[in-house]
Amino acid sequence: MHLTLIGIGTGNPEHLTLQAIRAMNAQDLILIPRKGAGKADLAELRQAICDEVLSNPEAQVVEFDLPVRDATISNYRQRVDQWHDQIALAWQGAMTGQKADNVALLVWGDPSLYDSTLRIASRLDPLPQVEVIPGITSLQALTAAHAIPVNEIGAPFTVTTGRQLRDNGWPDGIDTIAVMLDGECAFQTLPPEGIHIWWGGYVGMKEQIICEGPLVEVGAQIIQMRAEARENHGWIMDIYLLRKNS
Known part of the structure; x- marks a missing residue:
């Protein structure tokens, strides 16, 4: 076959x-x-x-x-x-x-x-x-939705999961992380000061919703948006990019 x-x-x-x-x-x-x-x-x-x-x-x-x-x-x-x-x-x-x-x-x-x-x-x-x-990929769709590059000039980035972020924290030596498969908004486990977030649900689809800003300002809003979208549709696929301010 x-x-x-x-x-x-x-x-x-x-x-x-x-x-x-x-x-x-x-x-x-x-x-x-x-x-x-x-x-x-x-x-x-x-x-x-x-x-x-x-x-x-x-x-x-x-x-x-x-x-x-x-x-x-x-x-x-x-x-x-x-x-x-x-x-x-x-x-x-x-x-x-x-x-x-x-x-x-x-x-x-x-x-x-x-x-x-x-x-x-x-x-x-x-x-x-x-x-x-x-x-x-959803990462491509996310960065396209926000019209941003995934990395800083010449800088690496890490793609990880919500479980890894929750259990192990921010990876050492990396300023930018993309987080997938996160059903519990693991960004809540991070000290929010000095971090910018670009979030998207259903990215690339007609149902697409996005939000971005300093994590300390928009974190709670994203949690609420995600919960409401999941309630309305019965499911949600979302992804987000986190970047520490230089």
Whole structure:
């Protein structure tokens, strides 16, 4: 089997590259995960992308239920590993009985950046031939929304997660950090003075909301905006950039 992982950006069909569109139309089967009623919009967005760009009548689109991570497992790595094992089995279950040599999954953002699709693919048996089509990342969409560069001149930056920021604090020797996968607004754990934040939810989508300013001034506003957006939509994808004032 040939498995193609197609980066689709942040849910805006205009983020698709020509390469991604061609790859989608070359498939026998496209798998779309369902993450539960509260996140039905995510499956619907993938389906809408398929409806807009698929011109191959032979390409099948099949939805499947995504397993839920077991919150009772205290060790984070074990919890994620078990979840990935279950997702791989769900993929294989969705492919069972399908006459498909070429199968694709549509990946939010890009398969290379804080996404586990490649790791899950390595659990399939037999192992498929894997091809990756890169996509626009949420980091690119965030900096575009705020019209800013991600780094200072000649300076490095770090991309990290909310859990890492909460548990380990600000990385040493870095003035700029991009924070992903943060469900608890981990910037609250930092002393806010001297830090500027550029935040965005649903970046690149029609629902996009953004906010920026000194963290000490806009931190509480961002927390409220995020909570209200999640309540309205049932889910939220957000990302932010933090920079220490020089």
